[in-house]
Amino acid sequence: MFDADVLIVGAGPTGLTLGTALAARGFDAMIIDMQPAGANTSRAAAINGRTLEVLEELDLSRRLVKAGLQLPQFTVRDHAHTLIAIDFSTLPTAYPYTLGLPQSETENLLTERFSELGGSVSRPNRLTSMAQDDDGVEALLENGSTVRARFAVGADGIRSLVREQAGIGFSGSEYAESFLLADVRLTGEAPDDQVILFWARAGLTVIAPMPGGIYRIVAPMAVAPEIPSVAIVQELLDDRGLGTGRMTVTELVWGSRFRIHHRVADTYRSGRLLLAGDAAHVHSPAGGQGMNLGIQDAVVLAEALAESLAGSDSALDAYGPARRAVAQQVLALTGRLTRLATLPAAIRPVRNVLIGGAGHVPAVRRSLAMRLSGLVYR
Numbered sequence: 236m237f238d239a240d241v242l243i244v245g246a247g248p249t250g251l252t253l254g255t256a257l258a259a260r261g262f263d264a265m266i267i268d269m270q271p272a273g274a275n276t277s278r279a280a281a282i283n284g285r286t287l288e289v290l291e292e293l294d295l296s297r298r299l300v301k302a303g304l305q306l307p308q309f310t311v312r313d314h315a316h317t318l319i320a321i322d323f324s325t326l327p328t329a330y331p332y333t334l335g336l337p338q339s340e341t342e343n344l345l346t347e348r349f350s351e352l353g354g355s356v357s358r359p360n361r362l363t364s365m366a367q368d369d370d371g372v373e374a375l376l377e378n379g380s381t382v383r384a385r386f387a388v389g390a391d392g393i394r395s396l397v398r399e400q401a402g403i404g405f406s407g408s409e410y411a412e413s414f415l416l417a418d419v420r421l422t423g424e425a426p427d428d429q430v431i432l433f434w435a436r437a438g439l440t441v442i443a444p445m446p447g448g449i450y451r452i453v454a455p456m457a458v459a460p461e462i463p464s465v466a467i468v469q470e471l472l473d474d475r476g477l478g479t480g481r482m483t484v485t486e487l488v489w490g491s492r493f494r495i496h497h498r499v500a501d502t503y504r505s506g507r508l509l510l511a512g513d514a515a516h517v518h519s520p521a522g523g524q525g526m527n528l529g530i531q532d533a534v535v536l537a538e539a540l541a542e543s544l545a546g547s548d549s550a551l552d553a554y555g556p557a558r559r560a561v562a563q564q565v566l567a568l569t570g571r572l573t574r575l576a577t578l579p580a581a582i583r584p585v586r587n588v589l590i591g592g593a594g595h596v597p598a599v600r601r602s603l604a605m606r607l608s609g610l611v612y613r
Contacts, residue, residue, distance in 0.1 A: 238384060239264060239384040240263045240386070244396070245389065247338075249529035249533045251266070251356075253536060255293050256293060258349060258352035258354045259293055267358065267361075267376070268358040268359070269360065269391075278520075281443060282341065290534070293348060299336060299344060304445060304446045305334060306430055307429070308323065309429060311590065315476075316587070320594065320600070322604065326610060335446065337445055360376055362397070363375050371384055371507060388511055389401070389508065389515075390533070395513075403500050403501055406501060407496055407498030412455035416452070418489045418490070421483065422483045429444075437475050439577070440452065440471070460492060464487060498518075515558070518570065519570060520569075521569045527609055531561075536554055568606060
């Protein structure tokens with residue numbers, strides 16, 4: 236006897252999307268999460284066009300768009316000099332922009348939709364171990380209870396216990412720097428219609444507008460503070476040529492730090508145990524791809540699980556190789572953007588000339604727009 240068709244470990248955007256997509260197809264998805272409600276950090280702030288496309292069938296896109304801020308451009312700059320400007324507005328999609336929205340609000344809307352479909356998240360509820368047999372998976376929870384499901388999915392992040400229990404390797408390495416993350420209010424030359432990736436000798440800096448006049452700032456530091464202050468964020472902008480009168484931090488709304496690895500799981504499936512989102516792949520925040528990749532994993536996996544639960548396993552066999560290939564492409568892109576940002580000072584003028592020249596080629600701009608928007612992965 237099964238307690239659920241699918242046990243999902245982790246109630247971030249990936250797990251919530253998977254649960255919602257399965258519930259919309261009439262399957263019983265149980266989501267557990269070790270964090271109390273509202274305790275998850277708000278790292279991601281950008282939803283791309285392809286993600287909005289795949290969420291249409293779940294009646295989520297319109298809700299997200301209503302709550303978010305449409306950003307039709309993405310630019311790469313070296314200080315004040317624009318090297319390449321990507322325009323999403325002409326792309327072949329109903330969502331020709333990046334949507335600025337805090338991850339916390341994205342999760343709220345996903346949770347609301349999951350609840351409408353009859354689902355609920357059990358938290359705080361920590362997985363301690365799991366075992367599988369030919370028919371299903373049995374999970375032991377910290378409270379002493381067990382859950383038996385036909386499949387289990389690890390959407391439990393970089394330190395995934397599901398991945399560990401499945402014996403799946405996580406190849407790659409860790410960036411040396413820690414990353415500062417801050418939601419602030421700015422005055423001066425702060426953009427209101429685009430995401431900007433600034434390159435500087437000290438490293439990359441991402442500035443992204445969000446609703447309510449808030450700006451998300453992400454930047455690597457040798458040792459990022461656990462909780463940044465207005466002074467620390469201002470010093471970071473000044474050091475990278477973005478402050479000194481150009482942008483002034485007037486308020487810190489929220490801040491944190493994190494470390495980033497660039498890794499991809501050796502496989503996304505071990506029998507009835509599967510991986511999605513950060514449990515399967517992690518990479519640099521350059522380009523804002525992480526949460527989008529996880530949500531898209533979830534939509535593809537929901538369809539594959541639905542077919543398997545109905546008696547056909549071919550789509551589930553194809554899920555891992557197909558999504559792993561996409562993850563490897565994203566890791567290559569974000570890694571390249573990060574390396575270009577941190578080239579030695581002597582090489583940067585050459586880099587700027589080459590990138591600036593490429594930025595004048597329409598085909599190059601179009602290709603980057605398709606990749607950053609996720610439309611290339613249709």
